Amino acid sequence: MPIDFLTPAERDRLNRFPEPIPAEDLRVFFTLSERDREEVRKQRGAHNQLGFALQLCALRYLGFAPDDLGATPWPAVTLIAQQLGLLPEVLSAYGSRIQTRTTHLLQVQAYVGFHPALPLDFAALTAWLVERALEHDKPTLLTNGVSLW
Numbered sequence: 025m026p027i028d029f030l031t032p033a034e035r036d037r038l039n040r041f042p043e044p045i046p047a048e049d050l051r052v053f054f055t056l057s058e059r060d061r062e063e064v065r066k067q068r069g070a071h072n073q074l075g076f077a078l079q080l081c082a083l084r085y086l087g088f089a090p091d092d093l094g095a096t097p098w099p100a101v102t103l104i105a106q107q108l109g110l111l112p113e114v115l116s117a118y119g120s121r122i123q124t125r126t127t128h129l130l131q132v133q134a135y136v137g138f139h140p141a142l143p144l145d146f147a148a149l150t151a152w153l154v155e156r157a158l159e160h161d162k163p164t165l166l167t168n169g170v171s172l173w
Contacts, residue, residue, distance in 0.1 A: 040090050041082070045097050053085035054100050056107045063135055067128070070110045075118030076128045077104045083136060089129055093118065 030038070045054075056064065056077060064077045078096055079089040081104060090096075094115065105112040119125045141149075 040092070040095055041086065041097055041100065043097055045085075045100055049085065050099060050103055054081045054103050056081075056104065061108065064108060069117075070114040071117035072124065072128070073108055074101070074105055074110050074112070074115050075125070076132065077108060078115070078118075079125075079128055080132045080135070083129075083132055083138070089132070091125075093125075 060077070060080060064073050064080070067073045067076045075093060078093050078101065081100065082089040082093070082096070096115075098112070101112045101115055105114075
């Protein structure tokens with residue numbers, strides 16, 4: 025029987041952007057390369073371009089894209105919008121169609137080289153997590169941002 029070791033508040037915190045995003049993280053993870061901007065510009069409409077770019081940056085920063093991009097900290101939204109020459113307010117029109125967000129996420133994943141995990145990937149991850157877990161008494165250290173590697 026699985027044991028929930030995270031509280032609902034901890035799960036919620038892990039499913040969204042931190043507030044605030046540190047300035048160095050903004051610079052590193054939310055600066056778009058020219059190649060990134062070319063990929064973003066393939067999307068139709070300012071709101072789709074900004075939403076696509078946010079998913080791209082979220083995937084690089086968090087390893088996933090939160091469902092509610094509208095809850096993205098404003099400094100990240102404005103930084104990306106400035107790089108694209110867009111108004112940050114256009115984000116409010118993004119994702120009215122769930123299919124658009126899903127399609128964009130699949131495109132972003134392909135663009136950054138993500139692929140479905142294979143059985144060997146799961147085995148390697150399991151071994152790595154077991155090693156880290158055995159180094160500590162508290163399993164939450166694997167999820168609370170403590171650098172273990």
